[in-house]
Amino acid sequence: MPKSAPASPPARARSRATQETRSREGGTDKPTGGPHHARALRSHRVARAIGLVLTGALVFVAVGAGAVYLDLKSKITVSDVSEYVVGMPTEEPPKDPSDPFAGKALNILVMGTDYRDAENAALAGEEEGMRSDTTFIVHVSGDRTRMEVVSIPRDSLVDLPACKLPDGSMSSPRRNTMFNEAFQIGSGGVDDMDAAAGCTISSVYSLTGVPITNHVVVKMTGVIGVVDAIDGVTMCFPEPIKEDPRYGTLDLPAGEHTLDGHEAIGFLRARHGTGMGLEMGSDLTRIARQQAFIDSAVRELLSQNIITNSPQLYGVIEAVLGSISADPTIADPTALAGLAFSLRAIKPSEVVFTQVPVVDAASDRNRVEWTAEADAIWQRLIDDAPPPGHEPVTDPRDDATAPADGATDPGAGTDPGTTDPGTGAVDPGTGATDPGAGTDPGAGATEEPRDGVCA
Template identity: 45%
Template sequence: MRVTSLAVVGVFAFAATAAGSVYYTLQNNIESVDVSALLGNDPAAPEEPTGITDPNAGLPISLVLLGSDDRSGVNAEIGGEDEGMRSDTTIVLHISADRSRMEMVSIPRDSLVEVPSCTMTDGTTTDATSETMFNEVFSRGWNYGGDIDSAVGCTVKTLQSLTGLTIDGFALVDFAGFQDMIDAIGGVSICIPEDIAAPDAGLYLTAGQQTLDGVQALGLARARKGTGANMDGSDLNRIGRQQELLAATLRTVLDKNILTNTPDLLKFLNAATSSLTASPELASLPNMSGLAYSLRTITSDKITFMTIPITTAPSNEYRVVWTSEADTVWANMVADQPIVTVEEPEVADPAATATETPDTSVDPATPEETTPVETKDPGQEAFTSADTTAVCG
């Protein structure tokens, strides 16, 4: 009995040590950056975790997701070495208070916007500017402040000024981190409508349903120029492909039950956290776990993607400005309302339809004239994660 007791204690001690080691590894993978002081906010005192709980339960959450083109270290091997740092991918993610809805709104990098004065970590400030390309905001903070804190702080402050939202946190991922996350879930299945050749991104794909590995997925997310699939250099078309790729990734995570399979989940989390820089709220594993757990019942048709409504800038045909529809999107998000309202089609009264007399005044051989419908750039249309499941061909 004494030997058995010691063995049981040994097993539990080993399990506890292993769990603690995994927790330590994952937690220390994440680089935490607190920009609250740069925004004029007092940093919140950290709360002691009490199990898997959502620290913001019952409250809506607005986050900023940033894709960094950092070209140092391992990222230089992927994208080529280059100085400075930019963020060509910016997505505002809103999670409803009841955790039943997620909405992701992409910001085109070529948007001309009003940029407020930003405070750097060394206490210096930048001048407020107008008609500034949104892509410049992140690099301005990096160039003047010399660190991620200043770059992200300026981006968050600008977004809050433009949208009226309170940004609750951010996450920044680089090339290597994105590749590793895709490989960790075994790749993503996505429909490629036509052959793609994008030499600058090292991307060559054939048309059809494809399962992309990390290298291919990153190439699809980065590519702008080439042949096939609207590779015309447009940032808007690239945003559309990025949104479809994110939707496919979310579907893969949900379909493979990765969130409930411990080995797969640990592999995914290790990849996801290894190249992640986040605000303290998201850099905490208990907080992330609690938020993820509160979203466990969300379905793909409740995850909406869209690009903020835009039009060509009057001052520059190669730049864009946000339309009045953008104001409605941000106002709905601030009010925690769906950013897209789906109108239910009117259903005709069966009794009235049955007694109607057909109108024979129109010659059936002569087609009626129709009014052309204006088409928007596909990148501006909202869609859900469930909408991208169409079969190729």
């Protein structure tokens, strides 16, 4: 694992699509390449929806682990007899679990895999090879006040470096290759998960210059476990949804319905059928459907206040941890508890989702290339800098005279930039960020919920 980062991303990470332009219609970025771009992004939008749920669950587990620690600690009756003990040297009391990375920014690579082991094959059918279904860099700031999750489209055409294979040999570098093939190449044809993850980490570093400090590999079955652990996700459908039986068995009635884990994964993965846009394969309806599930899942987590429900919280944690493999530090319970404890103060508004900005690939209209704007994302991760709109609020008088004690700081009020004034969707052309599950300040209580979200 690299110990230090270069001053800027490697030259090969610079996009070949620097000169591409984009047009705006109705506030939505549309690529000049037309409908081909929509098809190119279709698969990774499903992956992104699944990945957001998994990443949210991982973040929830990290914060939840700290809450469990505090919850268990609070149940113990404290008996401090030190003042009554005579003639024995006193000892310093033990400290709260320490963050092994204290003061250091983290870049955790989260890889969701479509590897068809027994569990995953039961969901998606058997298929040879290992690929990363979705990939995120979870950046945790050194001061533990914010978190940024950057998604990397699986259909990105990139130059992959040579990787060390399970037999000790090196693979050949690949040019103009889909990003998610790094996972398969690294596995060496023997389905070695560690080597597959190692090749993906090497590729991310080669392409971005961002040093990866830790990694987590998540199976798609993780969504099932998390949804079942919170007793399902309730959604409201304006019409029946039926998947084409050639592709799946999803069959949901109109009206309110609580999805269990298997129905949830089917809802996110469905590509063909009838209801809620499946007939036309419209990207707009697919995005709305996937976003509706995420919204509903977040509502379930918040409404149930699972943090205070230890048995249910343990169930969520068990579901997530049972579907992941991780590097030794993240897998160490003591280290994980310390990291989780240090994340307890992060506000939901400071968990930001960003997507790498892309355009149609010149060589293949069903693939995408990163734009030059991606370099700014990588650089701020390297520099541990906040995303736009999340810069620390400073008092302009600091350079002159500090305010007197008790004086009101005009810059310390509520930050109006932490909520999404629009749809909350990430702009694939500019990498604009989505500040989590914020409330739309302009819509108010009269806003009609999107199809699938219960009022």
